Amino acid sequence: MDKYVLIPLLPLTAFVINIIFGKWIIKEKAHWIAILAVLGSFAIAVSAFLEVLSGKVINYDVYNWIVSGNFKVTVGFLIDQLTAIMLIVVTSVSLLVHIYSVGYMHGDGGYYRFFAYLSLFTFSMLMLVMGNNLLQLYFGWEAVGLCSYFLIGFWYEKKSAADAGKKAFIVNRFGDFGFGIGVIMIFLMLGSLHYTEIFGKIGTLQGQAINILGYNVDLITLIALLLFCGAVGKSAQIPLHVWLPDAMEGPTPVSALIHAATMVTAGVFMVARFNPIFNLSETAMNVVALTGAITSLFAATIALVQNDIKRIVAYSTVSQLGYMFLACGVGAYGAGIFHLYTHAYFKALLFLGAGSVMHAMAGELDIQKMGGLKKYMPVTYWTFLIASLSIAGIPGLAGFFSKDEILWLAYNHGTVGKIVWAMGTAVAALTAFYSFRIIFLAFHGTFRGTHEQEHHLHESPKAMTMPLMILAVGAVAAGWVGIPAALGGSNAIAHFFEPVLGHPHVTAAHEEEYMVMGISIAAAIGGIFVSWIFYSLKPEIPKNLAVKFKSIYTTLWNKYYVDELYDFIIVRPVKWTATNILVAVTDGKIIEGIVNGVPAAIRNFGERLRKLQTGYLQHYALSMALGVFVILTLVLIAKGR
Amino acid sequence: MGGAMVPLEWYIGLSAVIFIIGVAGFMIRKNIIIMLMSIELMLNAVNISLVAFSHYLQDLRGQVMVFFIITVAAAEAAIGLAILVSLFKNKAAVHTDEIIEMKG
Numbered sequence: 001m002d003k004y005v006l007i008p009l010l011p012l013t014a015f016v017i018n019i020i021f022g023k024w025i026i027k028e029k030a031h032w033i034a035i036l037a038v039l040g041s042f043a044i045a046v047s048a049f050l051e052v053l054s055g056k057v058i059n060y061d062v063y064n065w066i067v068s069g070n071f072k073v074t075v076g077f078l079i080d081q082l083t084a085i086m087l088i089v090v091t092s093v094s095l096l097v098h099i100y101s102v103g104y105m106h107g108d109g110g111y112y113r114f115f116a117y118l119s120l121f122t123f124s125m126l127m128l129v130m131g132n133n134l135l136q137l138y139f140g141w142e143a144v145g146l147c148s149y150f151l152i153g154f155w156y157e158k159k160s161a162a163d164a165g166k167k168a169f170i171v172n173r174f175g176d177f178g179f180g181i182g183v184i185m186i187f188l189m190l191g192s193l194h195y196t197e198i199f200g201k202i203g204t205l206q207g208q209a210i211n212i213l214g215y216n217v218d219l220i221t222l223i224a225l226l227l228f229c230g231a232v233g234k235s236a237q238i239p240l241h242v243w244l245p246d247a248m249e250g251p252t253p254v255s256a257l258i259h260a261a262t263m264v265t266a267g268v269f270m271v272a273r274f275n276p277i278f279n280l281s282e283t284a285m286n287v288v289a290l291t292g293a294i295t296s297l298f299a300a301t302i303a304l305v306q307n308d309i310k311r312i313v314a315y316s317t318v319s320q321l322g323y324m325f326l327a328c329g330v331g332a333y334g335a336g337i338f339h340l341y342t343h344a345y346f347k348a349l350l351f352l353g354a355g356s357v358m359h360a361m362a363g364e365l366d367i368q369k370m371g372g373l374k375k376y377m378p379v380t381y382w383t384f385l386i387a388s389l390s391i392a393g394i395p396g397l398a399g400f401f402s403k404d405e406i407l408w409l410a411y412n413h414g415t416v417g418k419i420v421w422a423m424g425t426a427v428a429a430l431t432a433f434y435s436f437r438i439i440f441l442a443f444h445g446t447f448r449g450t451h452e453q454e455h456h457l458h459e460s461p462k463a464m465t466m467p468l469m470i471l472a473v474g475a476v477a478a479g480w481v482g483i484p485a486a487l488g489g490s491n492a493i494a495h496f497f498e499p500v501l502g503h504p505h506v507t508a509a510h511e512e513e514y515m516v517m518g519i520s521i522a523a524a525i526g527g528i529f530v531s532w533i534f535y536s537l538k539p540e541i542p543k544n545l546a547v548k549f550k551s552i553y554t555t556l557w558n559k560y561y562v563d564e565l566y567d568f569i570i571v572r573p574v575k576w577t578a579t580n581i582l583v584a585v586t587d588g589k590i591i592e593g594i595v596n597g598v599p600a601a602i603r604n605f606g607e608r609l610r611k612l613q614t615g616y617l618q619h620y621a622l623s624m625a626l627g628v629f630v631i632l633t634l635v636l637i638a639k640g641r
Numbered sequence: 642m643g644g645a646m647v648p649l650e651w652y653i654g655l656s657a658v659i660f661i662i663g664v665a666g667f668m669i670r671k672n673i674i675i676m677l678m679s680i681e682l683m684l685n686a687v688n689i690s691l692v693a694f695s696h697y698l699q700d701l702r703g704q705v706m707v708f709f710i711i712t713v714a715a716a717e718a719a720i721g722l723a724i725l726v727s728l729f730k731n732k733a734a735v736h737t738d739e740i741i742e743m744k745g
Contacts, residue, residue, distance in 0.1 A: 615744030617676070617737040618668050625664055 004077050005062060007044050007087065008126040010037040015119035022112025030112035034119045035098045041126065042091035045084075052084040053496075059132055059196070066135075073193055078132035082337060082500045085493075086129040086269055089344045090262050092474075094122045096467035097257040100352050103463035104253055104359065114154060114251065121147035125262050129269060134183050134193040137270065141179070141234065144263045145172050151258060152250040164246040171243040175233015182226030189219065199276040206280055224277050224284035227270065228291075235267030235321045238295045242563055244318055248310040252355030255310060260317045260351050261344035268324040268340050272333040275501055279331070286416050289329020293420035296322030298560070300430035305546075305556045308365045309354045309442065312434055316391065317347055319427060323406060326424055330417045331504045332409035334497035338482050339402035341493075345474030346390040346399055350435075352468055353384035356460040357442060361453055369449045370442040376457040381443045383468040388439055390475040392432035393524040398479030400524075403428060404517055405482060405494070411516050412506045421516075428520050432527025440535035486513040652693035660686035671736045673728075677721045684714045 014037035018030050026033070048058065061076035079087070098118060105114050124147055128140025145168075153165025187193055190201045202220070209216040231237070236244035247259045258264070271278060271288060278284055296319045303315035320343050327336030358365060360377055374381045390399040407428070410421040447454050459465065481496075483489020494503050534542045546553045555561070663682030670676055688707045695703025725735065734740055 613744060615741030617740075618671070621668050625668070 003044050004048060004058060004079065004130075007041045007048070007091075008123050008130065010040045011119040011122040011126065013037060015116050015123060018112050018116035018119065022116055026112055028111060030115040031098065031102045034115040035095070035102075037119060038091060038095045038098055038122055041122065042095050045087040045091045048079050049084045049088055052079060052081055057081075061132070070191065071187070073133055073135045075136060076132040076194075077130045078195060079130060080500050081497050082269070082272060083129050085337060085341055085497075087126070089265075089341050090122065090125050090129065093261040093344050093348050093471075094118070094125075094257055096470055097253045097261075097348065097352070100256075100355070100464050100467040101251075101253040103461040104355055105251065106461075110154065114151075117147055117150045117154070118253075118257070121151070121258060121263070125266070128266055132195055134186060134195070134198070137273075138179070138183055141230065141266060141270075142176070144258070144266060145169065145176070145234070148247070148258050148263055151254040152247045154250055154254065158249070161249040164243075164249040168243040168247050171240050172233045175230045175240050177229070178226045179230025179233075182223055182230065185223050185226065189223070195273070202277055202280065218281065218283070220277060221281040221283045224274070224281045225287060227274055227277070228284065228288055231267030231271050231325070232291065233267075234270075235264050235325070236295075236318050237267070237291050237322060237325060238298060239562075241295060241299065241318050242566060245311050245314045245559070248308075248314050252310065252351060252358060255314070256348040256351035256355070259314065260347040264317065264321060265324070265340045265344070268321065268328065268336055271325065271328045272337050272501055275328075275333050278328070279502075285329050285331065287329070288325050289410075289416055289420050292322040292325025292327075292329055293423040294322070295319070296326060296427045297423050297430075298322075300427045300434070302556055302559050303434040304430060304437075305553060307368050309357060309367050309370075309438060310351070310365055312367075312438060313347070313350050313354055316350070316431065316434065319431065320347065320391070323403065323424060323427070326410060326420050327406040330410045330413040330420065331502070332406060332413075333501035334494045334503055335402065335405040335409050337497060337501065338479075338493050339406055342390070342398035342402040342475075342478045345471050345478050346387040346397075349383055349387040349468060349471035349475050350391070352464070352471065353380050353387065356380040356464055356468065357384075359460050359464070360457050361449065362456055364449060364453060367438055367441040369453075370447070371445040371449075372443070372447045373457070374443040377459045379459060379465040379468060383465075383472040384443065385439060386472045387475050388435040390479075391435050392528060393428055393520055395521060396476075398475050398477065400521075401479035401482045401484070404520060405484060405491075407520055408484070408513055408516050409504050409506065411512075412508055413504065425520055425523050429523035429527040432524040433531045436528045436531035437535055440531060444536055484513070486510045486517070649693055649697050653690055656686045656690035656693070658686075659683075659689065671738055673725055673735050673737060676737070677718060677725070680721075681714060681718065684710055 011034075014033045017033055018026060022030050051058070058077065058079040061074035063075055064072065065075045066073045098115070101114065101118065105111055108114065121144060124140050124143030126140075128137055128144060131137045131140060149165045149169040152168050153162045155161045156165075183193070186198060189205055190198055192198060192201070205219050205223075208219040210219050210222060211217075212222075233240045244259060244264065248255055250259070278288065299315045299318035299322065303312050303319065306312045306315065320339070324336040324339050324343070327333070327339060356377065357370070357373060357380060360373070360380075361370065364370070386397070390397040393400045393403045403424075407421055407424050410417045410424060447457075480489075482491055482493040484491050497503070558564070660683050663679045663684075663686060666679035666682065667676050670679065688710055691703045691707050691710075695701060695707075728740070729735055732740065
């Protein structure tokens with residue numbers, strides 16, 4: 001057995017041990033096994049990364065999973081540049097979240113269960129990114145969805161948490177349905193599910209069309225869009241974004257790990273992984289870019305007015321995921337993955353910081369009831385500030401380089417690129433605004449909560465602040481591997497990704513790049529400045545605006561009524577069908593009719609039949625005599641003919 | 642042989658009459674002893690016809706069969722009476738309308 005197998009195997013082992021022995025034997029020590037396992041995975045992932053860095057690409061099969069006729073699927077690992085970076089992101093953030101959870105989940109009744117699920121999640125995510133074939137990716141894809149469901153509904157006694165878990169699972173079904181069909185189509189058309197074979201043969205499908213309901217649809221576009229369907233669900237893009245904000249019902253470390261840094265980025269990873277397919281279809285690319293850009297703008301506007309600290313960060317996640325798709329859609333896969341990688345650190349940091357605030361506020365989430373937390377929890381404040389500066393795109397920090405790379409490459413990508421660039425820049429300003437809204441409302445000013453809460457305020461334990469500080473280093477420095485040439489850097493990460501993801505050729509002058517950069521910096525600083533005026537200097541302005549533009553405010557406050565719309569067009573008709581047709585007719589009449597009707601008929605028949613048993617011997621004798629008479633008569637008649 | 646022989650039809654007629662008396666007795670009477678006797682009547686009615694046919698056809702197999710039937714009838718009567726005695730001991734009843742536990 002070689003070491004790469006151990007990367008997913010260690011967390012799996014930790015899961016098995018914790019889930020079996022956790023409840024009775026391991027109990028409060030559950031974190032040791034989980035942390036050691038993910039630490040081991042991290043160490044091996046780093047060594048694998050170094051090997052990839054030196055130019056090696058690891059691709060081999062471990063064993064045959066399914067062999068049936070010409071359908072052959074193996075469990076195999078592909079560790080190229082894209083996977084290597086994902087391995088680092090997944091294992092490092094997972095490790096930090098594990099450590100943070102020791103403090104955050106302390107004393108929870110389901111302590112062992114929590115760590116078991118985290119391990120299972122880490123295993124599934126690693127299988128997803130390491131697979132060398134589509135079915136293994138699909139396995140990981142569904143498994144991370146399952147873990148997400150487990151962990152959102154971790155506090156299942158709470159109805160909202162259980163509901164949110166179900167919502168996440170069901171909404172993802174919609175996307176995964178498309179994804180599943182996409183996988184099947186790829187197998188039908190190309191006869192294989194292995195990446196190397198898919199990418200080798202995909203060119204042969206070029207120009208082929210398939211007839212669907214009388215329309216000729218380009219085959220590659222269709223496959224690409226079906227795959228993208230899965231990504232839309234998993235990465236919470238419009239129109240399937242509704243589950244992610246609700247997923248915040250789960251424990252905060254879960255929000256950081258699954259619903260910010262890793263699982264939700266699986267969609268971006270998948271689109272980047274299948275870039276040879278997407279590149280062949282301009283339509284699909286434009287759909288990806290526009291979906292990303294629209295989602296990004298849409299989520300950012302909702303985040304402007306929300307008061308729940310975790311929900312703001314959740315909408316910010318949706319928005320940043322939109323950014324990544326925007327990048328993929330303009331062919332800048334490398335920039336998209338670069339943003340995925342920097343985003344993992346600053347967004348995990350934001351979530352863990354929010355968790356630290358919740359810890360101090362005894363579960364309070366409303367930023368209107370916070371204020372002045374800066375002096376009570378300095379570590380949380382400073383790390384949160386760094387993350388906010390990073391996500392806002394302040395030069396020098398991680399978020400700046402990745403965001404700028406995306407905007408610059410979008411700017412150079414024709415008309416669609418210009419449109420999404422404009423949207424992306426607007427989002428940059430909004431992002432800066434709502435990120436600093438949290439800073440000013442929660443950490444500055446005076447405390448607006450109850451006295452009890454104020455008395456309770458305290459900095460979080462070491463186990464929680466240490467991951468915050470490490471992530472803060474990531475939120476600052478993660479972007480330094482991608483300093484663009486225009487700023488005197490070498491853009492090492494783009495060159496690193498080039499063999500797998502390609503790199504758009506940009507000939508524009510540095511001056512133009514400075515202009516694009518300047519606009520986005522201005523947007524970021526403008527956003528922060530307006531936020532400062534609104535929430536620090538003149539707090540009456542946002543209140544007046546909310547009154548003045550009441551309709552806009554309520555629309556944003558109610559998240560564009562998307563949940564209500566879905567409730568109306570999907571949930572209610574489905575429920576109606578379920579209760580009035582499935583329960584009442586199919587189940588109540590047909591199935592129960594058969595199940596109850598057959599025994600009832602037999603019983604009825606028996607009731608009648610037992611009347612024959614009178615118990616009088618003479619009756620039996622008479623029937624025997626009559627029987628003999630009848631039979632003899634018949635025989636004689638038959639003979640006589 | 643010779644002289645006025647009783648023709649076969651008479652034997653068959655007698656046999657039929659006795660058989661019908663047996664059937665009727667079995668069905669009409671409720672006393673089990675009488676019913677057992679009715680069964681004996683039916684069996685012996687068959688015996689008469691068997692013997693008559695045996696003579697008519699000059700074939701001894703019919704008479705061999707009669708011996709079997711007599712043996713079986715004796716055994717049947719013995720078992721029937723044994724059941725009857727035991728029934729009377731347990732239920733003090735010899736009439737079939739008093740023994741209707743098997744009523745459905």
